[in-house]
Amino acid sequence: MTVKTMSFQVLTERYNQFVLITDRVERAVAESGVKDGMVTVLSMHTTTGIAVNESLECLESDLEQFLARLVPEDRPYAHARMLKDYGSTAGNPTGHLKSHITGNHCHFFIENGKMVRGGAQDIYFCEFDGPSQRTIRVQIVG
């Protein structure tokens, strides 16, 4: 059994942003040398998400507006207040809530050394509190 774990960084540029990371995950799978197994992609943050969806700009904007409608910025959240541990006002309650309904990981199977995706499936890193430098960890087991 082989277990390979690595990480990479994403530098986001907007408050909410969908960043394609399929290529980086596929490269990690290829470099692992694993022939049959599974890859797991995990965000290390709590105001971000990992999602599998079709890669289309119109869908990215639909998703962004959908999440903004479910989790509006202008509600009276408890997390939008002074936090002693932070020494500042917490300002990202919406990011945490969007993360809750998005999820923080995905999986794909590896067969004959290739990550098997459906025809429309791409992997998105979802930023809900950017701009920021983010860490994504990838584990390949096989």
Add this chain to the structure above:
Amino acid sequence: MTVKTMSFQVLTERYNQFVLITDRVERAVAESGVKDGMVTVLSMHTTTGIAVNESLECLESDLEQFLARLVPEDRPYAHARMLKDYGSTAGNPTGHLKSHITGNHCHFFIENGKMVRGGAQDIYFCEFDGPSQRTIRVQIVG
């Protein structure tokens, strides 16, 4: 370490439909011969979901109405427009959004050759853009 990967098809009949697939996953686990490990069930599509919930018709209709309320059909989505790559109008933005909040996979542990489920837990394939022929992949590791 054993890695067994297989797939099966589901033919859905309605635009939105919840299809029980527990039996097919349990059969795959039994046929794998794995005694201790994990099974992962993964949809190969982006307008579908995999969910674990109680198998009751009243719950299926509650879920369908709940998702239709969160993601109404009559909003002005960007994805509902002419797409050059498709050569046609994309008409399934709601399926992609329902998929985003549902998730596309589930796991169960295998102990003594059996898939261990809670008393009320069944596995649903969730169709959000049917009718269609869909592919579900299953991997058993142990």
Add this chain to the structure above:
Amino acid sequence: MTVKTMSFQVLTERYNQFVLITDRVERAVAESGVKDGMVTVLSMHTTTGIAVNESLECLESDLEQFLARLVPEDRPYAHARMLKDYGSTAGNPTGHLKSHITGNHCHFFIENGKMVRGGAQDIYFCEFDGPSQRTIRVQIVG
């Protein structure tokens, strides 16, 4: 390859409650002796969830109010009716719907014998139909 599966109980005290279980999962990882691999945490119920988020009381109340807003108690759900199999009225449709959008599992990677979490990441068991005694299963593979 090592596969260790165990379970623990959580006794919830409120109808909706977020219970931190990070310590119990970390203890299971330490006791497994696995150096490199993955831990999976799985709820055995259908009116609960497993979520990764920051451990802050203000966030717990924001999450609780957010889910109550998406899934209000006072709607006419089909599952809120007499069920012959139960011999009583089903009264927890909201718990099943909150579970659907929360998800029922999480993963963390194990490196050098430690569960690697991001700085703000904690594991919550989410009760959506308490008070109740709940079972959580944990599998460590490496």
